[in-house]
Structures are given as structure tokens and as C-alpha cells.
Amino acid sequence: MAQYEAVIGLEVHVQLNTATKLFCRCRNHFGDPPNTNVCPVCLGLPGALPVVNQAAVAHAVKTGLLLNCTIAAFSKFDRKHYFYPDLPKAYQISQYDLPVCRAGWLEILLNEQPRRIGITRVHMEEDAGKLMHDEGGGGSVVDLNRTGTPLLEIVSEPELHSPDAAYAYLTTLKQLISYLGVSDCNMEEGSLRCDANVSVRPVGVTTLGTKVEIKNMNSFKGVHKALSYEIERQTKAVSAGQAIVQETRLFDTVQEKTVSMRSKEEAHDYRYFPDPDLAPMTFSAAQVEAVRATLPELPRARKERFAAQFALSDYDATLLTSERAMAEYFEATVQAGASGKAAANWIANNLLTALNAAHLTLAQCRITPAQLADMIALVESNAISSTNAKNDVFPVMFATGASPQAIVDEKGLRQVSDTTQIDAWVRAALEQNPAVMAALTSGKAKAAGTLVGAVMRLSQGKANPALVNARIAELTRAYLPPPPEPA
Amino acid sequence: MISHTDIAYLARLSRLAMSDADLAVFMPQLQQILAYIEQLRALDTTGIEPTAHVLPLRNVTRADDVGASLPQAAALQSAPQVGDGFFCVPAVIE
Numbered sequence: 001m002a003q004y005e006a007v008i009g010l011e012v013h014v015q016l017n018t019a020t021k022l023f024c025r026c027r028n029h030f031g032d033p034p035n036t037n038v039c040p041v042c043l044g045l046p047g048a049l050p051v052v053n054q055a056a057v058a059h060a061v062k063t064g065l066l067l068n069c070t071i072a073a074f075s076k077f078d079r080k081h082y083f084y085p086d087l088p089k090a091y092q093i094s095q096y097d098l099p100v101c102r103a104g105w106l107e108i109l110l111n112e113q114p115r116r117i118g119i120t121r122v123h124m125e126e127d128a129g130k131l132m133h134d135e136g137g138g139g140s141v142v143d144l145n146r147t148g149t150p151l152l153e154i155v156s157e158p159e160l161h162s163p164d165a166a167y168a169y170l171t172t173l174k175q176l177i178s179y180l181g182v183s184d185c186n187m188e189e190g191s192l193r194c195d196a197n198v199s200v201r202p203v204g205v206t207t208l209g210t211k212v213e214i215k216n217m218n219s220f221k222g223v224h225k226a227l228s229y230e231i232e233r234q235t236k237a238v239s240a241g242q243a244i245v246q247e248t249r250l251f252d253t254v255q256e257k258t259v260s261m262r263s264k265e266e267a268h269d270y271r272y273f274p275d276p277d278l279a280p281m282t283f284s285a286a287q288v289e290a291v292r293a294t295l296p297e298l299p300r301a302r303k304e305r306f307a308a309q310f311a312l313s314d315y316d317a318t319l320l321t322s323e324r325a326m327a328e329y330f331e332a333t334v335q336a337g338a339s340g341k342a343a344a345n346w347i348a349n350n351l352l353t354a355l356n357a358a359h360l361t362l363a364q365c366r367i368t369p370a371q372l373a374d375m376i377a378l379v380e381s382n383a384i385s386s387t388n389a390k391n392d393v394f395p396v397m398f399a400t401g402a403s404p405q406a407i408v409d410e411k412g413l414r415q416v417s418d419t420t421q422i423d424a425w426v427r428a429a430l431e432q433n434p435a436v437m438a439a440l441t442s443g444k445a446k447a448a449g450t451l452v453g454a455v456m457r458l459s460q461g462k463a464n465p466a467l468v469n470a471r472i473a474e475l476t477r478a479y480l481p482p483p484p485e486p487a
Numbered sequence: 488m489i490s491h492t493d494i495a496y497l498a499r500l501s502r503l504a505m506s507d508a509d510l511a512v513f514m515p516q517l518q519q520i521l522a523y524i525e526q527l528r529a530l531d532t533t534g535i536e537p538t539a540h541v542l543p544l545r546n547v548t549r550a551d552d553v554g555a556s557l558p559q560a561a562a563l564q565s566a567p568q569v570g571d572g573f574f575c576v577p578a579v580i581e
Contacts, residue, residue: 018551019551019552019553020551020552020553020554024554025549025552025553025554025555026553026554026556027553027556033559033572034559034571034572034573035559035562035563035572035573035574036556036558036559036562036572037556038556038557038562039554039555039556039557040557043557043562051547051548051549052547052548052549053548053549053551054548054549054550054551055550055551056551057548074539076539076540081500083502084579085574085576085579098539131576131579132573133578133579134578138578139568139575139576139577139578140575140576140577140578140579141570141571141573141574141575141576142573142574142575142576143572143573143574144562144574269500271500274539274540276540276541278540278547279540279542279544279545279546279547280539280540280545281545281546282545282546
């Protein structure tokens with residue numbers, strides 16, 4: 001049997017996080033009461049005229065540069081016509097033949113190997129409203145708050161050949177766009193959506209097989225599952241000599257399979273034409289270079305810098321640069337005086353664990369980078385033990401946002417490095433542990449180690465552990481039998 | 488030449504109900520329009536930039552500042568059917 005390979009192209013829609021919509025000054029905001037962020041422009045009332053949001057254009061250019069695209073010297077908006085209840089004008093303002101960005105690429109890591117995936121185009125368009133269906137079989141209802149939300153449609157070349165590659169493409173794209181700060185990239189809130197075109201062909205063949213479009217994948221894992229299912233379905237069909245029907249299929253998230261939409265197959269005829277209400281846009285080379293200069297340091301460059309500048313492991317550097325907010329938190333912590341290694345450890349091991357457990361994002365974190373640095377300084381100056389820092393100080397900081405000094409003072413956690421006090425605890429521990437004493441006098445020096453726990457308990461964890469070890473060694477020496485006389 | 492099928496297709500795309508009497512009126516009109524387009528198509532436009540917009544305007548944009556939206560009641564007032572702040576439409580089934 002012939003071996004088949006999959007050919008996948010992805011269309012990703014990203015909602016831009018501008019303050020206002022693409023063509024009107026209504027708020028661009030998710031979760032408000034229905035039909036409250038609407039005006040004559042986004043309701044499509046007669047005579048209303050759209051005006052382009054310059055922030056959305058700037059975001060589009062930035063994203064294009066991020067994806068190594070050519071920015072068009074001349075670009076325009078076109079009308080795409082179709083009737084649907086969530087589209088009040090009966091046309092969507094989009095871009096047809098002159099998108100803002102063309103011919104770029106995105107580098108992904110696949111099996112640790114870098115691979116460039118071509119980006120066909122990135123164009124601007126407006127989102128449609130939200131249509132909800134009455135489960136009871138009644139009518140449908142429409143909320144037009146989303147209508148006119150600025151979107152970027154990012155179209156890849158059909159250069160992905162596995163669900164893993166598609167997944168890597170999506171996670172990389174999401175990471176980069178999040179770094180850019182032009183979108184929240186929240187799939188649950190619909191600010192990032194993905195459709196896939198997939199076909200199969202015998203390995204070695206260079207022409208494309210009949211493609212199927214898959215919609216309704218609401219998570220990256222969903223995309224992976226839908227593609228896996230669809231590739232297997234098509235491979236089986238083609239192997240059995242059946243033809244693939246060009247169609248749109250929906251991913252059923254419950255059954256984890258794709259199903260044909262079975263809509264009346266009326267060929268799409270969108271009758272695109274330039275929108276006469278909107279003036280074309282031009283971008284000079286100087287403008288484009290000015291935008292390029294504002295691009296942030298991207299994850300890979302930042303990871304390499306972190307590894308070199310702060311002597312971090314590849315793992316830590318990757319983790320700390322996976323999100324821009326985290327990379328900035330880390331750098332702010334270092335700037336506030338913490339060593340790179342300590343800041344990395346506390347963020348990677350303690351802060352992220354706590355945030356995950358509490359289902360919080362870094363933006364919601366109550367510990368400021370300066371506070372974290374202060375806490376690290378308290379540990380490193382031996383003012384508190386790292387155990388106390390972990391168990392008693394950090395959790396309170398995390399829960400209340402209080403400063404580490406205040407918590408240490410309030411709980412009386414300041415580490416005791418006073419030798420007289422530690423000696424008293426060591427003696428008390430010895431008296432409480434006659435077995436240890438007996439072991440020592442019979443020559444078992446290692447028995448002294450078991451006193452550490454007892455001393456730490458007596459000190460309520462406040463004794464300086466290094467000093468405790470030193471003082472135990474010193475004070476127990478007297479109980480050991482004298483070393484044998486040299487012969 | 489434009490056919491009945493073409494007109495019916497256009498009418499469907501535009502969601503216009505057309506009776507045979509309507510077709511009899513509009514067919515010749517459309518044919519005239521298309522004949523005119525044919526005349527234009529006869530011109531040699533080699534080397535002429537397609538017109539994207541008839542006005543010499545470029546880059547008409549606005550700042551990203553929030554302005555007032557309509558009150559919900561005003562937004563919904565012209566709709567034939569509303570409920571719970573939504574526009575109500577016939578069931579849409581894919």
C-alpha cells in the first residue's frame with residue numbers, strides 16, 4: 001500500500017485588543033450585556049460611514065513584520081458579500097487582493113528541529129456578531145457587540161504535514177502574537193480561532209489532493225484531534241479508491257470526529273469589490289522601518305540572552321521566556337537585586353506552582369517583583385531560612401501581597417544565628433535523645449546528624465541551618481571516644 | 488447574453504423575489520448594462536493602474552479613542568422582534 005502524507009494549511013483569526021472597533025468608536029470588549037457596544041456604523045444603519053482605527057492598522061503592520069512579511073506599499077479594503085443574521089450590513093469589510101501583509105514565514109520547532117512555515121498573507125477584516133441558537137428549537141438570537149471587532153486573518157501556506165506540526169505552528173504563533181501584545185489570544189473567549197484545510201496525497205506526489213476545510217475547533221488540542229481524525233479518514237478513503245469530497249466539515253468536540261456540514265452546496269459567490277467608503281492605505285518604507293524598530297525582543301532572542309546573561313539552564317531560560325509577562329517579571333526581580341539563578345528558581349518552582357494552583361495569571365499575582373527580590377535577599381543574608389521562606393513567608397506574600405519583612409517580623413521568623421542560643425538548643429536536643437548520646441560514645445559520629453531535626457524543631461525552624469550543623473559537630477565531638485593512638 | 492438562470496441566480500444572491508413579470512422588465516435592462524460594460528472592456532487598459540478609489544484620498548484613519556455607543560433600547564428599536572436585549576431571528580440551522 002502506498003504511504004500517504006497529509007498537507008495542512010491553517011487560517012488563524014486573531015482579534016486585536018484595540019480599545020475600539022475597527023471602523024467605529026464603540027468599545028471593543030468581551031462580556032458586556034448584549035447590544036450595548038453598538039452604533040449606526042457597526043449596526044449597518046443606512047448612511048453610516050466607517051473610519052479606520054489607526055491602532056488596528058499599526059497592529060496589522062507589526063504582526064506582518066513579526067511574521068517576516070512584506071508590508072504592502074498600497075492596500076485597500078473590500079466588501080465580501082453574504083447574508084447571515086450576524087452580519088448586519090450583509091457584507092463583511094475585509095481585504096481581497098491587496099492585503100496589508102504578504103509572503104512571510106514563521107519558524108517552528110518540530111522534533112527539536114527548526115522549520116520555516118510560509119505565511120501566504122495577513123489581512124485585516126471585521127468580525128461578525130454572535131449568533132446563538134435556542135436549544136428548544138425556537139429562533140436564534142443575535143448580539144452585535146462583536147460586530148466590527150478588528151481581526152487579522154493569518155493564512156499559512158499548505159506546508160504543515162502532521163497534527164504535531166500544526167500544533168507547533170499554532171502555539172508558536174500564539175506565543176509570538178502574545179509577545180507583541182496585539183491580541184489576548186484567548187481561544188475560550190474567541191480572540192484566537194483556527195480553521196484548517198487538509199488533504200492527503202501519496203508520498204512523493206507534489207500536486208495537492210482534494211482539500212477539506214475543518215471548522216469548529218475550539219482549542220489547540222482540538223485542532224490536533226480533528227486533524228488526526230481527518231487525516232486517517234481521508235487516508236482510508238483514498239487507499240480504498242474513494243474520492244474525497246471537497247466540503248466543509250465541523251469538528252464534533254464530544255465524539256472527537258469531523259462531520260460533514262451537509263449545507264446546501266451553493267458555491268460561494270462573495271462578489272468582492274473595493275469598499276467605496278474607505279480610502280486605500282499606503283505604507284512607506286520609512287514607516288515600515290519605524291514600526292520594525294518598535295518590535296519587542298522575541299522569545300528566542302530573549303531566551304538566548306537570559307541563558308547567557310543570567311547563567312540559566314536552557315530549561316529555565318525557555319520557561320521564563322515562554323510568556324512576555326513572565327520574562328518581564330523575571331527581569332524586574334533581577335533588577336530589584338535578586339540573582340538570576342535565585343529569581344529563576346523562585347519563579348519557576350514556587351511562583352508558577354502557586355499561580356497554577358490558584359488558577360491565576362501573572363498579571364493577577366499579588367507579589368511584586370521587588371517583594372520577591374526582597375524575600376530572596378532575606379534568605380541570602382541568612383535573615384530567614386529558605387524553609388521558612390518557602391513555607392511561611394512566600395504563601396502569605398502570595399495570599400495577601402504583604403511585604404516579606406512585615407511577615408517575617410509579624411511571625412517572628414527572623415533566623416537565629418546567635419551561637420549561644422544555638423548551643424543551648426543543641427544541648428537540649430542531646431538531653432532529649434539519650435540514644436544519640438549512646439551512639440556517639442560508642443563511636444558512631446554520624447548519629448550526630450539526627451540532632452539537626454530536633455534542633456530545628458526546638459528553634460521552630462528559625463535556627464540558621466549551616467550554624468546548627470557546625471555547632472552540632474563541635475559540641476558532639478566531646479562525646480566521641482578518642483581517636484586511636486598512632487602506632 | 489444573460490439567461491434566465493443568471494437572473495435567477497443574481498436574484499437569489501441578492502435575496503430578491505422576482506416574478507416572471509419582474510424578469511421581463513429587468514432582463515432587457517441588465518442586458519443594456521452588460522452591453523455597456525462590453526464596450527468598456529473593448530478599451531485597451533494595458534499599463535493603467537486599476538482604480539481602488541475614485542477620490543484622491545489615502546490613509547483616512549482615526550485615533551483609537553472610545554466614543555459613545557447607542558443605548559441598547561435604541562439599538563434594538565427598529566428590529567421586528569427582540570427579546571432579553573437580543574435581536575431575534577428565525578432559527579439558523581447549519
